[in-house]
Amino acid sequence: MKNKLLMTPGPTYVSEEVRMAMSKPITNPDFDIDFYDYYRETCNKIKKMLHTENDVLILAGEGILGLEAACASLIEQDDKVLCIDNGIFGKGFGDFAKLYGGDVTFFSSDYTREIDVEKLESFLQENHDYKVATLVHCETPSGITNPIDKICPILDKYGIISIVDAVSSMGGEPLEVDKWKIDIVLGGSQKCISAPPGLTLLGISDRAWNKIMNRNKPVPSFYCNLSLWKNWYEDKWFPYTQSISDIYGLNEAVDRMLRDDSIVDRHRRLARGVRTALLEAGLELYPDSGFSNTVTTIMVPSSVDCKTILDDMANDYNIIISGAFDYLKDKVIRIGHMGENCYEEKLYITLKAIDSVLRKRNVTLKCKLHNKFVEVV
Incomplete structure (x- = not known):
């Protein structure tokens, strides 16, 4: 495996x-x-x-x-x-x-x-x-x-x-x-x-x-x-x-x-960077406020489905992100930026892959997710 x-x-x-x-x-x-x-x-x-x-x-x-x-x-x-x-x-x-x-x-x-x-x-x-x-x-x-x-x-x-x-x-x-x-x-x-x-x-x-x-x-x-x-x-x-x-x-x-004296600050800073990149690109977050420092939940664009995004991420880029369940099933995708996942290089790679997957599936993005992330963090 x-x-x-x-x-x-x-x-x-x-x-x-x-x-x-x-x-x-x-x-x-x-x-x-x-x-x-x-x-x-x-x-x-x-x-x-x-x-x-x-x-x-x-x-x-x-x-x-x-x-x-x-x-x-x-x-x-x-x-x-x-x-x-x-x-x-x-x-x-x-x-x-x-x-x-x-x-x-x-x-x-x-x-x-x-x-x-x-x-x-x-x-x-x-x-x-x-x-x-x-x-x-x-x-x-x-x-x-x-x-x-x-x-x-x-x-x-x-x-x-x-x-x-x-x-x-x-x-x-x-x-x-x-x-x-x-x-x-x-x-x-x-x-x-x-x-x-x-x-x-x-x-x-x-x-x-x-x-x-x-x-x-x-x-x-x-x-x-x-x-x-x-x-x-x-x-x-x-x-x-x-x-x-x-x-x-x-x-x-x-x-x-x-x-790691900076662990909470790192989670806060990188979470803000992920959210900023997504919003600047024109994507929609699920929450209106109270944003978590450990997980970001993104609304699935109307032109693609949740399973396609998750499958493309896993099959084409060997990266596992997640959907959700209950009333959010098939409506959102989630990125975990917590613990050992919460490092700039891992989030850069993940956002770059998401950017490629969405563009491949004809989702219009206003900027490159990974580049914007680096710019703001």
């Missing part, structure tokens, strides 16, 4: 250093006492990345595990849950809350822009009897980043426990967990962190722990039961055998991020 340039919004390219770390000899993580220290060391590095003193866990499962585990562990039958929704993933959070008995109210916003904080605050002034609220930092399908720095402090003011899906933002957008009063934040190894898929990173506040550990009824799950992790280090016991090689890779990937 030929190596492809992977420019999707996750999974992303994995560096050779991370691949080599994963090749280290494994031990038995259940009985090797040294591994408990290694796991804790990795969690402490993630804490630095998230700017938090809260507990951090690494769960053996893709980011959806963290989302479901948070809902399973925090939500009890008939708990009132506020689902803050301005996209596919935001709305989907409500399904997980319902699955575990939550009485869900949707605060739904315009799907083409970030959450309107003033409207949310006005809503909460009259309706704040919620135990938990769910929200998404970066809506990956639409390429919108929500202002959780403003939303979570409002939720905190009303004593509402926040669960934030930061899977596509963690490492590529500013994320100040303690300063912004986030109770549970969850990420995935395969996005901006650029480790292989398969791990959830999850931070938990004291308030969230208190709710989890003082439930009226046990968590109706084992694998999604966060209470089993409360004293993992003191007891030297994991609820299940850890994915040790993946954690070796994650440790190296987080090290690489912590060494």
Whole structure:
């Protein structure tokens, strides 16, 4: 199988250093006492990345595990849950809350822009009897980043426990967990962190722990039961055998991020360059505002179809970008500029290929995408 340039919004390219770390000899993580220290060391590095003193866990499962585990562990039958929704993933959070008995109210916003904080605050002034609220930092399908720095402090003011899906933002957008009063934040190894898929990173506040550990009824799950992790280090016991090689890779990937002081600025600068090039060429972005630093979502021109663009990119240029799903299926294409994908040369190559594909399919462009990108970054 030929190596492809992977420019999707996750999974992303994995560096050779991370691949080599994963090749280290494994031990038995259940009985090797040294591994408990290694796991804790990795969690402490993630804490630095998230700017938090809260507990951090690494769960053996893709980011959806963290989302479901948070809902399973925090939500009890008939708990009132506020689902803050301005996209596919935001709305989907409500399904997980319902699955575990939550009485869900949707605060739904315009799907083409970030959450309107003033409207949310006005809503909460009259309706704040919620135990938990769910929200998404970066809506990956639409390429919108929500202002959780403003939303979570409002939720905190009303004593509402926040669960934030930061899977596509963690490492590529500013994320100040303690300063912004986030109770549970969850990420995935395969996005901006650029480790292989398969791990959830999850931070938990004291308030969230208190709710989890003082439930009226046990968590109706084992694998999604966060209470089993409360004293993992003191007891030297994991609820299940850890994915040790993946954690070796994650440790190296987080090290690489912590060494890069410019990582968030680089994501912001190159994302702006991609958007500017696309707009200057006459293409249309899906969002009206709230543009993500990690993924750009582009409306498919009327003279070509989504599948043709994706096929041409893969077959002619060996580059994988993505479409979307749900209400955006076949309407948009997406470029992932996150983690190891977020470098000028990779985006130049990708935009040059998109430029060629669109021109071949008789899409009129006002400038060359790749040249404009270099000009503005």
